[in-house]
Amino acid sequence: MVTVYYAHCIMTYDSLIESIDLRDLRNIGFDVINPNTQDVQESFSEYRKNNQESPMDFFKSLIDKCNCFAFRSLPDGNIPSGISFEINYAKSIGLPIIEMPSSVEKRMMDYKSTKSYLTEIGHYKNNI
Helix, strand or coil, rough: EEEEEEECHHCCCCCCCHHHHHCCCCCHHHEEEEECCCCHHHHHHHHHHHHCCCCCHHHHHHHHHCCCCEEECCCCCCCHHHHHHHHHHHCCCCCCEEEEEEHHHHHHCHHHHHHHHHHCCCCCCCCC
């Protein structure tokens, strides 16, 4: 099974957004490491008691167990510092990165829209 780390802002913990993202990741076939689980939260609390290092090193250890990294930005598209740190770490170890939700469907154009767009920007050729 492919394991994904799901990074998201604490303000979305226990929310409908979190539930939908977790459902979608599991439907794809991922085994999800979610920092908002009781086990992870308890492990993190214990880690903080026993380690003077950066608290983010704990999350690096979770990401190290994964084959992929998924994240959700804030509603305005900004990415909080903790998630930014995790994204940069995931990049540094070569993990594929997925942004939730995918907005591919919103950006897909039909033939007529594509032709109109290409004409508007001066790149339409009669053979397409």
